[in-house]
Amino acid sequence: MIWQLDLAILTLVVVCAIAAISVKDLLGSAILFGAYSFMMCLLWAIMGAVDVAFTEASVGAGVSTVFFVAAVFRSTRRTKD
Amino acid sequence: MSQHYPALLVIVPLLSALLISAAGWLNKRLCFPIAVAALSVASFSSVGLLFRVLDEKVVLYKLGGWSPPWGIAYSVDYLNGLVLVVVSVVALLNLIATQRSVEQEFSEKIGAFYTLYILFVTGLLGIVVTGDAFNLYVLLEIASLTGYGLIAMGEDRAPLATLNYLYMGTIGASFGDRVSLYCNRFA
Amino acid sequence: MSDLIPFIIAKYNYWIFITLMMIGMYAMIAKNNLVKKIVGMNIFQTAIILFYVSIGAKKGATIPILEHAHGDAHGAVSHTVEVAHYINPLPHVLMLTAIVVSVATLGVALALAINVYNRHKTLEEDEIIDQIKGI
Amino acid sequence: MKIIALAIVILSGGLLLYATQDFPSWADPASPASMHVSPHYLQKSMEETSVPNVVTAVLADYRGFDTMFETTVIFCAGVACFMLLRISRQTPEDRYYRHISTGVTIHIKGGGKIPDKSKEFERIDTMWTPFDLVIKTVCRFLIPFIQLFALYVIAHGHHSPGGGFQGGVIFGASIILLAISHNLRIATKRMREKLVGLLCVTGVFIYAGTGALCLLMGLNFLDYGALAPLLHVDPVEARSLGILIVEVGVGIAVMATMIWIYNNVSSAGKYDEGL
Numbered sequence: 001m002i003w004q005l006d007l008a009i010l011t012l013v014v015v016c017a018i019a020a021i022s023v024k025d026l027l028g029s030a031i032l033f034g035a036y037s038f039m040m041c042l043l044w045a046i047m048g049a050v051d052v053a054f055t056e057a058s059v060g061a062g063v064s065t066v067f068f069v070a071a072v073f074r075s076t077r078r079t080k081d
Numbered sequence: 082m083s084q085h086y087p088a089l090l091v092i093v094p095l096l097s098a099l100l101i102s103a104a105g106w107l108n109k110r111l112c113f114p115i116a117v118a119a120l121s122v123a124s125f126s127s128v129g130l131l132f133r134v135l136d137e138k139v140v141l142y143k144l145g146g147w148s149p150p151w152g153i154a155y156s157v158d159y160l161n162g163l164v165l166v167v168v169s170v171v172a173l174l175n176l177i178a179t180q181r182s183v184e185q186e187f188s189e190k191i192g193a194f195y196t197l198y199i200l201f202v203t204g205l206l207g208i209v210v211t212g213d214a215f216n217l218y219v220l221l222e223i224a225s226l227t228g229y230g231l232i233a234m235g236e237d238r239a240p241l242a243t244l245n246y247l248y249m250g251t252i253g254a255s256f257g258d259r260v261s262l263y264c265n266r267f268a
Numbered sequence: 269m270s271d272l273i274p275f276i277i278a279k280y281n282y283w284i285f286i287t288l289m290m291i292g293m294y295a296m297i298a299k300n301n302l303v304k305k306i307v308g309m310n311i312f313q314t315a316i317i318l319f320y321v322s323i324g325a326k327k328g329a330t331i332p333i334l335e336h337a338h339g340d341a342h343g344a345v346s347h348t349v350e351v352a353h354y355i356n357p358l359p360h361v362l363m364l365t366a367i368v369v370s371v372a373t374l375g376v377a378l379a380l381a382i383n384v385y386n387r388h389k390t391l392e393e394d395e396i397i398d399q400i401k402g403i
Numbered sequence: 404m405k406i407i408a409l410a411i412v413i414l415s416g417g418l419l420l421y422a423t424q425d426f427p428s429w430a431d432p433a434s435p436a437s438m439h440v441s442p443h444y445l446q447k448s449m450e451e452t453s454v455p456n457v458v459t460a461v462l463a464d465y466r467g468f469d470t471m472f473e474t475t476v477i478f479c480a481g482v483a484c485f486m487l488l489r490i491s492r493q494t495p496e497d498r499y500y501r502h503i504s505t506g507v508t509i510h511i512k513g514g515g516k517i518p519d520k521s522k523e524f525e526r527i528d529t530m531w532t533p534f535d536l537v538i539k540t541v542c543r544f545l546i547p548f549i550q551l552f553a554l555y556v557i558a559h560g561h562h563s564p565g566g567g568f569q570g571g572v573i574f575g576a577s578i579i580l581l582a583i584s585h586n587l588r589i590a591t592k593r594m595r596e597k598l599v600g601l602l603c604v605t606g607v608f609i610y611a612g613t614g615a616l617c618l619l620m621g622l623n624f625l626d627y628g629a630l631a632p633l634l635h636v637d638p639v640e641a642r643s644l645g646i647l648i649v650e651v652g653v654g655i656a657v658m659a660t661m662i663w664i665y666n667n668v669s670s671a672g673k674y675d676e677g678l
Contacts, residue, residue, distance in 0.1 A: 003277050010284040017288055017311050021295040026303050026391075033307050040314055047325045048332075048355040050564040051458045052317070052363050058572040059371045063661055064310070066579055067371075070669035070678050071378040072303065073530075075385035079301040080392055088624040095475065096611050102482065103604045106597050144468040146626035150440050153468045193486045200479055207472070215362055219472045222369045223479055229376055230483030233383065238400050240383040240487075241393075244305075247377055248296050251309050255316050258366065278428030283420065290416040298408035324441075326432045332457040333563065334449055354445050356437040357457040361466060364458070365473045368568055368657075372480035375664040379484040382671050 006046055013039045026077050030068035037061040086130040087142040087155040090165065091207050093122045098199040105192010112195045113180060119199055120173040123206065127165040134162040141212075149212070156212035164209050172202040187234075194231075201227040218258050225250045281322040288315035302381045302391045306374065313370040317363045324359035332357035452642040454561045462566065463646040467625045470649075471610050474656050478607050481660040485600075488672035496675075500524040528586055528676045542584035549577040557654045561643065567653025571606075574654065575661030587670055587677025590662075596674065599663045606656025610649050617645075 016039055020032035037060035045053035097119030104111040134140055134157055142155040157165070176198065187194045204224030211217050229250075233243040288311060295308025332354045381391065388396045427434035448460040462470055498511050503525055511517070517524050553574035560566030582590035613627070620629035627645025628638035636644065669677040 007277070007280060010280060014284060014287055014291070017291045020307055020311070021291065021299065021304060026301070029304065029307055033310065036311070037314070040318065043318070044321050047321055048330065049321045049324065049360045049363070050331050050333075051456075051566070051569075052321060052360050052367065054564045054569050055364055055367050055572075056314075056317075058569050058576065059367055060310075060314070062576055063572055063579070063665075064371055064374055066576075066583075066665065066678075067374060067378055067668055068303070068307075070665060071382055073678050074382050074669065074671045075303070075391055078391075079304065081300050081304065085618055085624070088618060092611065092615060092618075092624060096608070096615065099478075099604045099608045099611065102478075103601060106600050142623070144624055145464060146623045146628065147465050151443055152465050189491050190486055190489070193482050196482050197479070197486060200475065200482075203475075213469075215365075215466075216469055216472070219365060219369065219469050219476065222373070222476050223472060226372060226376055226476060226479045226483055229380070230479070230486045233380055233487055237387065237403070240380050240387065241396055241400075244302060244377065244380045244384065247373070247380065248305060248309055251373055252293070252296070252312065255313055258316060279423055279426070281429045282423040282426055286416055286419045286423070289419070290412045293415070294408055294412045297411065298405045322429060323434065324437065325429065326437060329432065331564075332445070334445075334455045334457065351442040351445050352432050354457070356441040357444055357461055358441045360458050361461045361469075364462060364568065365469055368473050369476050372476045375480045375668065376483045376487075378668050379487040379664075382668065383487050386671065 002046070006043070009039055009043050009046070013043065024079055024081070026072045026079050027069065029079075030065060030072055033068060034061050034065035037064065085142075086126045086133065087140060087157060087210055088144070089126045090123055090130065090169075090210060091203055093126070094119045094199050094203040094206065098196050098203065101199060102192055102196040105190075105196065109191055112192050113184075116176055116195045116199055117173070120169060120176055120202065123202070124166070124169040124173050127162070127169045127206075130157060131162040131166050134159060153211070153213045153216050155210050157210055161209055165206060168202070168205050168209065172205075197227045197230045201231065215258075218254060221254055221257065225254065282319070285315050285319045285322065288312075288318065300393050302384060302393060303378075306377045306381065309377065310370060310374060313366065313373075317366055317370075320359040320363050320366075324356040326352070326355050329353055329355045331355060332360065451639065452646070453639050454643055454646060456561055456563065458564075459560050459566050459646065459650075463649050464627065464642055467614075467649065470653070471607075471614065471625070474607050474610055474653050477657055477660045478603055481600075481603055481663040484664045484667045488667045489674075490672045493673065493675070497529065499527050499529050501527050526588065530676070538584050542580055546577050546581055549580070550574055553577065553654075553658075557650055558647075560650055561646065567650035568657055570650075571654035571657030572661055575658040575665075578658075578662050579665050582665065582669070582677050587666065587674070590677070591666060591674060594662055596663075596666070599659050599666070602655055602659035603663060606652045606654070606659060609652030609655065613645060613648050613652070 013036060016032055016036035020029050020036055023029050023032060037056060041053045041056040041061060044056060097115050101112050101115050104115060130140065138158065140157045144153045144155065183194060184191060201224055204220050204227065207220035208217055208224060211220060229243050229247050232246065233240050292308045292312030292315060295311065296305050299305050299308060330353060334354070384396065385391055388399050390396060444457055444461050444465065448454060448457050452460045452464050454460040495513055497513070498516055500509050500511065500517055502523060508527070553570045556565035556573060557567055557570030578590055578594055581593065614625040617626045617629040618624045622629035627642045630645050631638045631641035634641050634644055666674060
């Protein structure tokens with residue numbers, strides 16, 4: 001566990017989360033959410049939770065993002081906030 | 082068989098929900114009889130369990146053969162036994178009473194409907210019978226997910242209302258998740 | 269200053285967990301778009317998972333896979349396992365469950381959002397409520 | 404609304420921040436969470452289950468009942484998505500076809516169609532028309548390797564990170580990749596809806612059935628030690644094999660459900676045109 005890396009990624013995670021909920025485009029929001037999930041996965045890998053990190057990489061960053069993109073594709077990209 | 086009543090109570094509805102789902106793809110007429118049979122067995126074992134509880138006060142069932150701090154155990158006392166009987170019997174009566182209207186409304190998706198209904202009852206029975214906080218969270222999720230599926234089939238404002246219910250249910254379950262941490266310190 | 273860094277390291281994870289949780293909660297309360305709310309819900313759940321994993325972390329320990337020679341996988345561990353050398357595995361197990369539950373919830377939530385969109389042709393909550401009141 | 408939300412969030416955040424004072428500091432080996440039951444798992448899992456990956460041992464054996472319901476949650480989500488979105492009766496819609504040899508696109512209005520078996524025309528999605536050789540070829544090469552990796556992850560969960568969930572999701576993702584890179588109709592021709600639904604059931608059934616078999620063999624539900632006479636090994640080895648069987652079941656269920664949810668969400672229940 002390298003605490004400098006940990007701190008940096010923790011900060012990036014917050015940036016990604018704020019960006020994901022404030023960007024005015026749902027597709028962008030979905031992709032930023034994927035980035036957020038991947039950062040989270042890195043964080044857990046650093047903490048030694050390899051199984052959780054593996055699951056998050058495949059479920060959170062992979063399949064969830066695909067579901068979001070599919071749902072946005074079937075509905076609309078437009079959003080007011 | 083009587084020492085396995087706590088397990089049967091949850092397992093029989095679960096297995097038959099799977100059978101109903103398979104029957105929904107292969108032969109739709111089998112769905113309703115399987116559902117009735119499953120809930121009958123569940124009611125029967127809940128009544129049997131109630132009598133055992135009256136004899137022994139607290140019934141403990143170790144799943145996987147591991148004792149509680151390390152594994153999961155079911156514990157049933159008087160109140161649990163009574164609630165189990167109420168839930169399973171009411172679910173059975175409700176299933177039989179609504180047969181005709183369900184068949185009219187969901188003629189295509191009848192297998193999916195009965196699967197969700199039986200899984201919902203499984204979740205409720207499990208919540209009552211379980212003695213482990215994290216297991217309760219998982220069963221709560223089963224009950225709520227099937228609940229969302231069933232509620233959203235209603236009229237025009239049902240999906241939006243269900244979505245709002247889903248947000249609140251998720252916040253509640255997540256906090257419940259944290260409560261489980263404090264309850265049993267990861268036990 | 270030299271006291272500050274260990275203090276920050278000791279608690280920074282928890283601060284970030286609370287920040288993320290509040291971001292998710294704010295998105296769920298204040299955002300108007302249904303998909304944005306779902307994103308917020310997922311951030312909320314991930315924050316809880318981060319909290320659990322942080323609790324299980326141990327300084328100077330390795331991942332919870334025991335050392336074993338090939339062939340003696342059958343309980344014949346000659347040395348006793350030093351607990352301090354391995355990270356606490358229990359939070360990982362619980363959070364594996366939580367991640368899978370969260371993706372299941374996500375699937376149902378998106379299905380509901382598409383269902384709402386098919387009926388009202390919009391994802392903005394206020395417009396949908398106006399449409400429902402107008403009927 | 405936003406100001407109220409902000410106030411609520413800041414208030415509860417402040418309360419939680421106040422509570423962090425009492426937490427053990429990060430990565431403290433002596434934190435209460437690491438002292439209560441986890442030492443037992445770390446010390447005993449090897450001799451009781453003969454699985455070196457403690458996470459797998461706890462997931463599928465000590466707390467196997469949780470995992471069974473977790474698989475059921477996934478199954479519930481698949482059924483709920485099907486229930487919410489699937490539309491079986493199709494309204495006639497416009498279709499687009501591409502003439503394969505020349506690349507000319509034709510647009511047929513109001514439900515008319517060219518037979519699917521036609522060799523000269525192929526159906527294309529209304530929103531995604533360009534034909535991309537590079538993507539299709541690369542994905543066709545890549546998919547078998549992804550699937551092989553998924554099987555490795557499922558089978559090697561005892562000794563390395565991985566297991567039924569991760570492997571199942573990766574396997575499902577390979578089929579989803581096929582649906583994205585080609586189109587949904589080709590993917591559903593490989594994995595028909597009925598097959599996906601039945602595989603979902605089979606996966607959960609393998610898990611719950613293994614548990615029920617243990618019950619029939621005379622021990623408690625999910626006590627894999629009861630399988631020892633059937634597998635001709637001693638009880639500890641039987642636990643390890645039982646975990647493997649269960650992981651395969653989880654893998655099948657998760658794979659099928661991911662495909663099922665994707666198909667329903669990406670085509671809004673019509674199974675016609677995907678992402």
